Amino acid sequence: MAEKPEVKNRFGHAVKTTIPEDATLNQNPGHKLRTSNRIVDRQQLHDDSDAKVTIQEVKFEDQTGFVRLNADTVQEPSVPNRFTGPTFLNKRERFSFDGHKMLYHLDRIADWQGGKRFAPVHIDMGLTKFCNVACIYCYAVVQNMTKGTMIQEEALMRYIEDCGRLGVRSIGFIGDGEPTLNPALYDATVLAKKLGIDTAMATNGLLIDMDRAPEMLRDMSYIRINLSAGNAEGFKRVHQSASKNFDILVEKIRSLVKIKKEQNLKCTIGLQMVLIPECFDQVIPEAELGAELGVDYFVIKQCSDSEYQEIGIDYDDYRAMGDVLKQAESLSTADYVVQAKWNKLNVSDDTAIYKNGMRKYDICYGTPFILQISGNGKVYPCGPFFNKDRFLIGDLHEDSFYDLVKGDRYWSVQEDIIKSVDVHKDCAIGCRQDYVNKFLWDLKNPPEHKNFI
Numbered sequence: 001m002a003e004k005p006e007v008k009n010r011f012g013h014a015v016k017t018t019i020p021e022d023a024t025l026n027q028n029p030g031h032k033l034r035t036s037n038r039i040v041d042r043q044q045l046h047d048d049s050d051a052k053v054t055i056q057e058v059k060f061e062d063q064t065g066f067v068r069l070n071a072d073t074v075q076e077p078s079v080p081n082r083f084t085g086p087t088f089l090n091k092r093e094r095f096s097f098d099g100h101k102m103l104y105h106l107d108r109i110a111d112w113q114g115g116k117r118f119a120p121v122h123i124d125m126g127l128t129k130f131c132n133v134a135c136i137y138c139y140a141v142v143q144n145m146t147k148g149t150m151i152q153e154e155a156l157m158r159y160i161e162d163c164g165r166l167g168v169r170s171i172g173f174i175g176d177g178e179p180t181l182n183p184a185l186y187d188a189t190v191l192a193k194k195l196g197i198d199t200a201m202a203t204n205g206l207l208i209d210m211d212r213a214p215e216m217l218r219d220m221s222y223i224r225i226n227l228s229a230g231n232a233e234g235f236k237r238v239h240q241s242a243s244k245n246f247d248i249l250v251e252k253i254r255s256l257v258k259i260k261k262e263q264n265l266k267c268t269i270g271l272q273m274v275l276i277p278e279c280f281d282q283v284i285p286e287a288e289l290g291a292e293l294g295v296d297y298f299v300i301k302q303c304s305d306s307e308y309q310e311i312g313i314d315y316d317d318y319r320a321m322g323d324v325l326k327q328a329e330s331l332s333t334a335d336y337v338v339q340a341k342w343n344k345l346n347v348s349d350d351t352a353i354y355k356n357g358m359r360k361y362d363i364c365y366g367t368p369f370i371l372q373i374s375g376n377g378k379v380y381p382c383g384p385f386f387n388k389d390r391f392l393i394g395d396l397h398e399d400s401f402y403d404l405v406k407g408d409r410y411w412s413v414q415e416d417i418i419k420s421v422d423v424h425k426d427c428a429i430g431c432r433q434d435y436v437n438k439f440l441w442d443l444k445n446p447p448e449h450k451n452f453i
Contacts, residue, residue, distance in 0.1 A: 009035055020079065045081050053084050065089030095268075097299045098341045100435040105169070108369060113443070119166035119405055120368060124383070124432060126175020126375025127151055127182035133204050134240040135228070137274045139428075140176035142306045143374070143386045150177070151377040153184035155396045160188050162402035164195030170221070174202040176386065177375035186212045193219035202226055202272070204239070205249050208256070217260050222268035225253060225295075228276070230285025238279045250293070257294045270297040275345065277317050280324070287328040287338050297337040300325060302344040304430035307357070307384065313429070318345045344430060359423045359434070361441035366433030368414050369440075379404060381413055384428035391416070 006014040015035045019025075029039035053068050068085035102109065102121075111118040129149035131140070151159075163171060171192060173179040180203050192199045198221045205225045208216075216223070227249065229235040235246035256269055271290050273279065283300065290298035305313045325340040332338045367381035374386045377396035385391040393413050394404045404410050421427065423437075431437075 042081070058087075058089070060089070063089060094337055095270075095297055095299075095339070097297075097301075097339050098343045100439060102369070102436055102439050105369075109443070112365075112368065112440075117406065117411060118368065119163075119168050120371040121168070122170045122172065122369070123163070123168060123371045123373060124172045124174045125373035126177045127156070127173055127179040127185055127188075128177030129375040130181065131178040131204070132181065132207060132241075133178075133245075135204075135226070135274070136238055136240060136278060137228070137276050137303045137311060139304055139306070139311070139383075142308075142310050143176045143383065145176065146376065149376045150182045151184070151375065151396060153187070155377055156182075156184050156188050157191060159396045159401045160191045160195065160197070162400060162405075163192070163197055165402050166405055168197060170198040170200070172200045172202065174200070174224075175373065175375050176383070178207070179203055180205075180207040180209070182375075186216060189216055189219050200224070205252055206241075206245055208252055210252065210255060213256060214259055214263060214265075217256065217263070217265045217267040217269075220267050222270060223256065224270050224272050225249070226274070227271050227286065228273045228279045228282065230282045230287070230289045234279060234282040234285070238276070238282070250289070253293050253295065261294075268296045270295055270299060273298070273300045274303050275300050275318065275321070276303050276313070280321060283321070283324050283328050287331045290338070291331055291333070291336050295336070297339065298328070299338075300328065300340040300345075302341060302347075302430055304428060306428050307426060309429065315347055321345070357424055357427070357429055359427075359437070361437050362423065363441065363444075364417050364421055364423050364427070364433060364437055365440040365444065366436035367417060369436055370433050372432065381417055382427075383432060 006016045009015045010032070011034065013034075017035055017038065019038055019040060024041045024044035026039040026041040029037050031037075033039075055066050055068060058065050058067050065088050067087045067089075105121045108118050108121055126140075127150060129140075129144075129146040131138075131145070160171075173185060173188075179185050179201055185201070186209065189199050189201075200220055200222045201216075202224045203226065205227070227235075228238045229246065232243040232246040235241065235249075236243045239245075253269070253271075259265070260267060260269060271286065273283065273286055275283070287298055302315070302318070303311060303313045305311045325342075325345070329338045329340060364382075371379070371381060372383045372386075373379050373396070374383075378386070379393040379396065379399075379401070380386055380388075380391050381393065382391070391413050393410050394401075
């Protein structure tokens with residue numbers, strides 16, 4: 001419907017309405033609005049409920065959608081009160097990279113609100129304390145890497161069984177060391193699947209055992225390849241690994257995608273870039289590489305820094321990357337998602353959060369929901385607290401994880417965090433529990449009149 005030309009109201013200001021020319025007007029509107037006394041008589045609207053309906057494609061900027069139209073009219077989709085059915089413009093978000101999923105775990109939230117003891121929804125854990133590459137953004141370096149140290153098989157399998165008994169819903173082999181350096185990884189994944197626990201892995205990918213890849217792809221929810229380069233030169237620069245390893249990795253990813261497709265497996269295969277100035281020029285090449293390899297997604301995230309900013313990230317640097325990231329996202333297709341974590345990448349344009357360590361909450365409540373375990377088997381509430389004995393809960397080699405979660409030490413450490421930790425200065429910048437903490441903080445501090453939703 002064409003917009004009407006602007007007219008001046010009785011105050012001399014330019015106004016415009018979208019009242020159709022053929023609309024029946026209410027002759028007794030009550031009083032004049034700032035525009036006029038032309039008010040649609042809604043009792044006289046034509047009922048199109050039995051009319052034939054057709055579907056029309058609609059484009060808006062970079063979005064494409066469909067609207068249902070009355071085929072017997074020439075009305076455009078912007079005309080209201082035709083009641084021709086929903087307008088389909090918003091696509092379901094396939095992956096949630098830039099937020100949290102707490103609303104799907106309301107039972108645990110209810111336990112938390114009721115002061116009950118409960119198992120974590122998710123656990124991030126290392127399986128080793130060492131790695132075969134040396135990424136220059138590596139947070140694990142500040143967590144005291146120890147070559148040769150890993151969680152032993154017996155302790156790991158016993159822990160998986162305990163997670164099944166407790167009702168832990170997912171485990172991410174995402175921690176301080178490279179998980180594929182622990183040979184027990186594959187058996188742990190198989191056992192977790194049998195016990196109803198979802199598992200995932202973040203890996204540099206170079207040492208994946210391709211003989212066991214089919215069962216890994218069968219039993220894992222996703223495999224995320226930590227790759228912050230789109231070519232061999234960038235790989236050597238950022239991951240401090242031989243250029244030839246880039247080609248080895250690419251072929252392994254290609255093989256994983258092939259196995260997944262040939263065996264019709266559901267495991268999601270994705271790439272993740274940790275964005276730092278040293279790889280700004282690699283964003284587009286990697287986005288293009290992901291499309292060529294046939295992976296499910298390529299996500300670009302912020303670099304998290306320690307409480308002492310030992311990695312040396314200046315979040316203002318991200319300001320210059322907006323157009324490049326949008327260009328990368330434009331390569332998305334129905335089968336391939338390219339997405340930047342805008343909420344965290346844009347913090348320097350918002351507030352001092354992350355940039356200077358400030359949070360939108362004052363207390364960390366998130367650690368009972370997302371627990372973290374070091375690659376040496378030691379259990380902590382949070383990765384940045386690794387090696388701080390005050391927050392050590394136990395050791396998988398010595399303790400039953402089931403008993404730990406049920407025991408007093410576990411919950412006294414969680415309480416210590418609430419009472420003693422200043423999240424604005426004691427915590428790492430860009431922490432794992434951040435989104436969950438914002439959500440829980442709002443639950444703990446509701447506004448007045450909360451029932452007036």
